[in-house]
Every structure is written in C-alpha cells, then in structure tokens.
Amino acid sequence: MDLDFTREELALRQEVEAFVRRELPPNWDNQIVFWPGGYGTIPIFETRFQEVAKAFSLKLHEKDWTRLAWPEEYGGEASVMKAAIVGNVLSYHRAPAGGVASSIVAPTIILVGTEKLKKEFLPKIADGRAGFWLAYSEPNAGSDLAALKATAVEDGDDYIINGQKIWSSGAHVTEYAWALVKTDPDAPAHKSATLIIIPNDTPGVTIKPIINICGNHSFNEVFFDDVRVPKKYVVGEVNQGFYNVMLALQFERLTIGSGSFRRVLDELIQYAKENVRNGRPLSENNPVRRALADLAIEIEIFETFYWQSVCMQEKGKVPEVEASALKLVFTELSVKLANTAVDILGPYGLLDKGSTRAPFGGRVGIGYLDSISGPIGAGTSEIQKSILATRGLGLPRH
Amino acid sequence: MDFELNEDQRILQKSARDFLKKECPKDLVRNLADVDPGHSTELWQKMAALGWMGLLVPGEYDGIGWSFVEQAVLLEEMGFTLCPAPFISTTILGAQTLVMAGNEEQKRDILPNVVAGDLILTMALTESDGGCEPSALDLMAVREGDEWVLNGIKLFVPDALAADYILCVARTSEDPIPEKGLTIFLVKAKTLGVNVTPLKTVSKDKQYEINFSNVCLKPESIIGPVDGAWPTIKTIISMVGLARAAETVGVMRAVLEMTVAYAMERVQFGRPIGSFQAIQHYLADMWVDTLGARNLVMKAAWKLATGRPSDEATGIAKVMVGKAGRKATTTAHRIFGAIGFTMEHDLHLYHRRTLVNDLISGDSDFHYEQIARGLGL
Numbered sequence: 001m002d003l004d005f006t007r008e009e010l011a012l013r014q015e016v017e018a019f020v021r022r023e024l025p026p027n028w029d030n031q032i033v034f035w036p037g038g039y040g041t042i043p044i045f046e047t048r049f050q051e052v053a054k055a056f057s058l059k060l061h062e063k064d065w066t067r068l069a070w071p072e073e074y075g076g077e078a079s080v081m082k083a084a085i086v087g088n089v090l091s092y093h094r095a096p097a098g099g100v101a102s103s104i105v106a107p108t109i110i111l112v113g114t115e116k117l118k119k120e121f122l123p124k125i126a127d128g129r130a131g132f133w134l135a136y137s138e139p140n141a142g143s144d145l146a147a148l149k150a151t152a153v154e155d156g157d158d159y160i161i162n163g164q165k166i167w168s169s170g171a172h173v174t175e176y177a178w179a180l181v182k183t184d185p186d187a188p189a190h191k192s193a194t195l196i197i198i199p200n201d202t203p204g205v206t207i208k209p210i211i212n213i214c215g216n217h218s219f220n221e222v223f224f225d226d227v228r229v230p231k232k233y234v235v236g237e238v239n240q241g242f243y244n245v246m247l248a249l250q251f252e253r254l255t256i257g258s259g260s261f262r263r264v265l266d267e268l269i270q271y272a273k274e275n276v277r278n279g280r281p282l283s284e285n286n287p288v289r290r291a292l293a294d295l296a297i298e299i300e301i302f303e304t305f306y307w308q309s310v311c312m313q314e315k316g317k318v319p320e321v322e323a324s325a326l327k328l329v330f331t332e333l334s335v336k337l338a339n340t341a342v343d344i345l346g347p348y349g350l351l352d353k354g355s356t357r358a359p360f361g362g363r364v365g366i367g368y369l370d371s372i373s374g375p376i377g378a379g380t381s382e383i384q385k386s387i388l389a390t391r392g393l394g395l396p397r398h
Numbered sequence: 399m400d401f402e403l404n405e406d407q408r409i410l411q412k413s414a415r416d417f418l419k420k421e422c423p424k425d426l427v428r429n430l431a432d433v434d435p436g437h438s439t440e441l442w443q444k445m446a447a448l449g450w451m452g453l454l455v456p457g458e459y460d461g462i463g464w465s466f467v468e469q470a471v472l473l474e475e476m477g478f479t480l481c482p483a484p485f486i487s488t489t490i491l492g493a494q495t496l497v498m499a500g501n502e503e504q505k506r507d508i509l510p511n512v513v514a515g516d517l518i519l520t521m522a523l524t525e526s527d528g529g530c531e532p533s534a535l536d537l538m539a540v541r542e543g544d545e546w547v548l549n550g551i552k553l554f555v556p557d558a559l560a561a562d563y564i565l566c567v568a569r570t571s572e573d574p575i576p577e578k579g580l581t582i583f584l585v586k587a588k589t590l591g592v593n594v595t596p597l598k599t600v601s602k603d604k605q606y607e608i609n610f611s612n613v614c615l616k617p618e619s620i621i622g623p624v625d626g627a628w629p630t631i632k633t634i635i636s637m638v639g640l641a642r643a644a645e646t647v648g649v650m651r652a653v654l655e656m657t658v659a660y661a662m663e664r665v666q667f668g669r670p671i672g673s674f675q676a677i678q679h680y681l682a683d684m685w686v687d688t689l690g691a692r693n694l695v696m697k698a699a700w701k702l703a704t705g706r707p708s709d710e711a712t713g714i715a716k717v718m719v720g721k722a723g724r725k726a727t728t729t730a731h732r733i734f735g736a737i738g739f740t741m742e743h744d745l746h747l748y749h750r751r752t753l754v755n756d757l758i759s760g761d762s763d764f765h766y767e768q769i770a771r772g773l774g775l
Binding site: 001002003004005006009081265269272273283289290292293294296297300301304305307308310311325328329382384385386388389390392393394395396397 | 399400401402403404407467658661662669670672673675677678679681682683685686689690693694696697700701710711713714717718766767769770772773774775
C-alpha cells in the first residue's frame with residue numbers, strides 16, 4: 001500500500017499546475033459557472049467558448065497530454081495514471097478540456113476500430129479538431145437503451161440512418177455523432193445494434209437546441225432523416241454495438257472532473273472564513289464546521305474510489321462494478337456539495353449569475369440546479385445500484 | 399500509488415480470518431456479552447501467541463514493530479467475528495501510550511509482558527462531561543510530599559475489570575489553558591482506593607466507572623511529562639478512534655455478507671426478496687459504504703504508518719465509519735425484518751458493536767473538530 005504519487009507523478013502535477021495557471025484564458029473563472037458532477041454547466045458545451053476550448057486543446061496537445069492513456073503505438077504513454085493526474089489538475093481549475101472524443105471514442109477505436117478509422121480520427125481527436133457527441137438516448141430509450149429505435153439500413157457501401165436522438169450533450173458544438181443504431185431489428189436486443197460515426201454535416205442531420213434548467217444550451221434533440229453514412233464509419237463489428245458501448249464505459253467514468261469537487265470545498269472554506277453572519281464568522285459556527293467536515297469526508301471517499309480505479313487500470317485491470325460505484329458516488333456527491341453550499345450561503349445561495357451580489361458569480365445557485373442532472377444522466381443512480389447489486393453482489397435480476 | 403495490501407499483510411489477513419473463524423464462534427461472543435470481565439483468557443493467550451499484542455510494539459520490547467496498516471487489517475477481521483477481547487484497550491490505549499510517552503524502564507517493565515499476553519491495559523480518560531477535549535477533564539492528582547494523590551471519577555473506561563493497569567489521565571495543575579496541566583499516571587488496577595463498577599450498556603461491551611479515592615502514587619508511575627500529556631492523549635484518541643473504525647469495517651463486511659445471503663434465500667411473492675430493486679439498492683448502498691469505509695480507514699492508517707499528519711484523516715475515518723456502520727446494521731434490520739429483531743438472531747450483536755464503535759473512542763465532536771481544524775477552519 002502506497003497512497004502517494006511518485007516523484008515523477010508529483011513533478012507532472014506541478015508542471016500541469018504551472019501550465020494551467022499560464023494558459024487558462026484570462027478571467028476564465030468569472031466567465032463560467034461549471035458545477036462538479038453536473039452535465040448542464042460544462043463550459044465546452046457552450047457555443048461561446050468553442051474558440052477558447054479549441055485553442056486550449058491545441059496547447060494541451062502540444063504538451064502531449066491529450067493521449068497519455070493511449071497505447072504507445074498511437075502516440076500515447078499507456079498511462080491511465082498520468083492521464084488522470086492531468087485531468088485532475090485541469091478539472092481543479094475548471095479548464096476547458098476533456099470531452100468524450102478523447103475519453104470514449106479514441107479508446108474504443110483503438111480497441112475495436114479499423115486501421116482506416118484509427119488513421120482518420122486519432123490525430124484529429126488528439127489535437128481537438130474532432131469533437132464527438134454520444135448519440136445513445138432516444139425519446140423512448142433512456143435507461144432502457146435496448147429499446148432504441150433509430151435504424152441503419154444497408155445500401156451498397158453505405159448505411160441509411162433514420163430516427164431521433166435526444167439529450168444529446170454537445171451535439172451543437174462537435175463534429176461527429178458516436179451513434180448507436182439498430183441494424184438488425186429482429187435480433188435479440190443485445191445483438192441488434194451497431195456503433196457508427198455520423199458526421200454532423202451530413203445532409204439529413206438536424207440539431208435542435210434544448211435549454212436546460214440552468215438556462216444553458218448544453219443538450220439537443222437530433223433528427224436523422226435518410227442520413228447516408230459510409231460503412232467504413234462502422235466501429236467494431238456490426239450488431240455488436242451494445243458490447244462496444246460498454247467497452248468504453250470504464251474510461252468514461254474516469255473523465256469526470258475529479259479535481260473540481262475539492263476546488264468547491266476549498267472555496268466554501270475560504271468563504272466561511274471571510275464572511276460574517278449574525279455577528280460572527282461562518283467558520284466559527286458549529287453547524288457550518290460540521291457541514292464542511294461532512295463534505296470533506298464525502299470528497300475523500302470519492303477521491304479514494306477515483307484513484308483506486310485509476311490504479312486498477314494502470315495495472316491493466318478493468319473496473320466494472322468499481323466504475324458503477326464511482327459514477328454513483330460522484331454524482332450523489334455533486335448533490336451533497338450543492339446542498340451544503342446553499343445551506344452555507346443562506347439567501348445568497350439564491351443569487352444567479354449576472355447579480356453583482358452573487359458569491360462565486362452565481363455558481364452555487366446554478367450549481368444547485370445543475371447537481372440535479374448528475375444522478376439522472378449517463379446511467380442513473382438507480383441503474384448503477386442495480387448493476388452493483390446484480391453484477392457485484394450476485395443478486396438475482398428481477 | 400497502490401491501494402492493495404502487500405503479501406505480508408495478506409498473509410496476516412488470511413491467518414487472522416482462519417484463526418478467528420475457528421476460535422471465535424458466535425457462541426463465545428454471546429456467552430461473554432453478558433458477563434464481566436467479558437473476555438476469554440484462553441482466546442487472549444492464543445491471540446498473544448500469534449503475536450497480535452505486539453503488532454505495533456517495537457522489536458526491542460519483543461514486539462513485531464509493524465504499522466497501523468497491519469493493525470487495521472487485523473482489526474477488520476476481529477470486527478468481522480465480533481471478537482470480544484480487550485485488544486484495542488491493551489494495544490492502543492495502553493501499549494501505544496507507553497510506546498509514545500513512557501520512559502525506558504516503564505517500557506521494559508510492561509511492554510514485553512503485554513506482548514506475551516500476560517498484561518491487559520486500559521486508559522481512564524472520559525469523565526461526567528462525556529467529552530474528551532481537555533476542558534472536559536477535571537479529575538485531580540495532588541502532590542503530597544513525594545507522592546501524588548488521585549481523587550475523582552472516570553466514566554466509560556473500557557475493559558477496566560479485565561485490566562491489570564489503568565492509565566489514568568489527571569489534572570496536575572490548574573492552568574487557564576485546559577490543554578496544559580494534564581498528566582498520565584500508570585495505576586495498578588489492584589491499588590487501594592481504585593473502585594471499578596460496570597456501566598450497564600445496551601451495546602453489551604465492557605464499559606466501567608472507576609472511582610479513584612485517595613489513590614497514592616509514586617512519581618515513577620507518571621508516564622511522560624508532568625502537565626504535558628495532552629499531545630500524547632490527542633494522538634491516542636485519534637488512534638483508538640481509527641482502531642474502532644477499522645473494526646467496524648469488518649462488522650459491515652460481515653453484515654453485508656449475511657444480509658446478501660438472506661436476501662437470496664428469503665422468498666416472498668414467489669421470488670427471492672433480493673430480486674426486488676428496493677432491496678437491491680439498499681444492499682448496493684451498503685456495499686459502497688463498506689468499500690468507502692475501508693478506503694478511509696486504510697488511508698488514515700497509511701498516513702499514521704508513514705508518519706504523515708493524520709489527525710484529519712483519522713477524524714474522517716472515525717466519523718464516516720461510525721455513521722456508516724450504524725446505517726449498515728439499521729439497513730440490514732430492514733431486510734431481515736422481524737427475525738432480526740430477536741435475541742435469537744445474531745444481527746443485534748453486530749448492531750450493538752457498530753453503535754459502541756461510533757459513540758466512544760472520541761465522540762463525534764472531537765473527531766469532527768479534528769477534521770475542521772485540518773481543513774483550516
């Protein structure tokens with residue numbers, strides 16, 4: 001047992017720390033209201049930050065930090081630990097980085113994609129030119145993904161795709177859909193779908209905004225009407241889509257903003273020290289001290305789960321139930337963080353961005369709303385618990 | 399970074415698991431729960447023969463000189479079997495205090511005998527206030543000529559009737575700063591004026607009230623500096639809190655195991671209740687809590703073991719695991735239903751242990767404050 005970073009890893013942390021302080025867009029923190037664990041306030045989904053995000057990605061790429069987890073033959077260092085360290089520091093600073101292209105698409109292409117796909121997409125993902133959105137959910141296929149209806153029908157060298165996707169985070173600011181579509185509607189559900197890449201600019205793709213409760217345009221509904229996609233864009237085997245989607249889940253769980261939770265705790269501690277209520281500093285108020293200590297406990301649990309999963313992957317093991325536990329823990333933590341934050345801020349927790357009196361630029365009030373999204377997005381808490389119970393504890397499926 | 403146990407630790411874990419499975423059956427736990435002093439000398443000797451009493455004791459005093467990580471591994475197994483033994487009292491409250499603050503002669507006198515299983519130790523700290531901050535400690539030791547005279551009452555002294563020595567924390571001078579003026583005395587349990595009476599607890603563990611009435615002590619019985627014991631006591635409370643948490647992790651593991659097994663075999667509405675999502679989600683939460691609890695304990699143990707600042711980490715472990723342990727046993731009761739509410743069933747034994755492990759060895763005020771201070775509040 002050794003729960004510390006190596007000297008080399010600590011040096012990397014410091015290097016990323018210095019980098020982010022140098023390269024973060026000026027006044028960045030006052031422009032964004034990102035909340036840890038939420039899906040509705042992620043800056044890279046906002047249209048106005050696209051230029052900034054692309055420029056930042058390019059700088060990260062110049063440091064060779066965008067593909068650290070990839071195998072060496074694809075320009076990586078095969079180190080999940082290093083990738084996690086970079087992600088951890090970047091997320092502490094709420095930097096405009098990350099995204100499913102590098103965390104889900106690239107690892108899956110590396111595992112099951114053709115040479116052509118690798119050649120075409122990996123370089124573009126590494127330097128941030130190719131952004132992806134996950135085209136999984138449909139109006140009637142949420143937690144029950146197997147109920148999806150969008151179809152892909154063979155036509156010569158192409159597939160013709162029809163259907164609707166929804167809750168499509170970032171579809172409006174990325175270049176490609178990472179789509180799960182039915183290719184064999186008559187087969188049993190788990191052998192009926194295929195993973196395919198659909199360029200957003202293909203004729204027949206219509207992206208319509210949905211405004212979330214934070215007031216942001218983070219997700220969309222997307223319509224595919226006779227969208228023609230070449231067969232070479234199929235990822236992995238035809239009709240193995242569900243399997244291929246599961247492959248990347250373990251990677252996705254580690255791309256969460258692991259550092260951003262502690263950042264908020266640090267800020268709340270600072271706030272409690274600097275602000276007086278009812279005649280004494282909040283930091284001397286016993287319930288406030290306990291509330292912050294409780295957050296520290298929850299964050300510590302999350303961080304041990306996080307680094308434990310990283311260590312497993314570094315050793316070549318695949319976290320399965322661990323990934324579910326991590327998703328469950330960090331999104332529930334997001335809710336606790338938000339609830340504690342509004343408790344501590346009191347009436348100030350109501351203030352929205354734009355109010356000059358809002359502490360943290362309104363991040364807490366917006367974050368409270370956004371924290372609702374964590375436990376319902378990307379596999380609900382209830383789905384994660386069912387996975388833990390059946391796959392982890394061996395309880396019978398109902 | 400590596401979260402896994404090394405080979406020595408895994409061997410210790412396995413041998414402790416096997417030993418306790420055989421030597422610490424539920425019958426023994428039940429039989430000892432209702433009697434004083436409530437431990438088995440035979441079991442104690444066997445544990446000592448395995449080297450457990452000396453796990454944390456340095457080699458020069460016949461111990462193994464391992465770290466808190468190994469101690470936590472062992473305690474988890476003891477919690478798993480609800481091992482009834484004055485182990486935490488002896489190895490942490492007693493022996494660790496001596497290791498940290500005792501002089502050479504005291505260490506040579508006592509530690510090898512502890513390691514051999516011949517001496518049981520405990521500490522008398524808490525008083526009627528119920529807390530363990532310095533301001534809660536008033537029992538006086540007054541200097542009279544060459545001797546010190548103790549007068550006052552200590553409460554919640556664990557395993558006092560089994561103990562050969564009681565390390566008594568006393569106030570030796572009135573300083574406006576409560577941290578100053580505390581001294582630890584090594585008191586033979588059989589000394590004149592030391593009256594031990596059991597405190598009847600719902601947790602069925604061994605808690606006692608001690609009335610010190612004109613107990614005369616020689617200066618040689620002072621452990622560490624006169625008036626300067628607080629730093630040692632504070633560390634000991636952190637350690638003992640962590641030890642309790644480590645034990646609770648084992649209790650949680652056992653409760654999870656037995657509850658999952660029950661949920662698979664208990665049939666209602668024509669199918670095992672473990673197939674219902676309400677039950678599955680309870681158990682998923684219990685599992686995640688157990689894994690989290692173990693992580694926090696091991697992290698704090700590793701910090702102690704490597705000499706890193708550990709007050710915040712031990713506080714985090716004690717507070718979280720204390721609550722999580724009670725939550726786990728409470729949840730298990732929901733799943734077992736009425737059968738779990740009987741004396742006949744074992745579940746209550748586990749629940750009692752999680753309750754005591756949460757409420758003593760530093761109350762939540764103490765450990766919450768350790769966290770808050772660690773955060774810079």
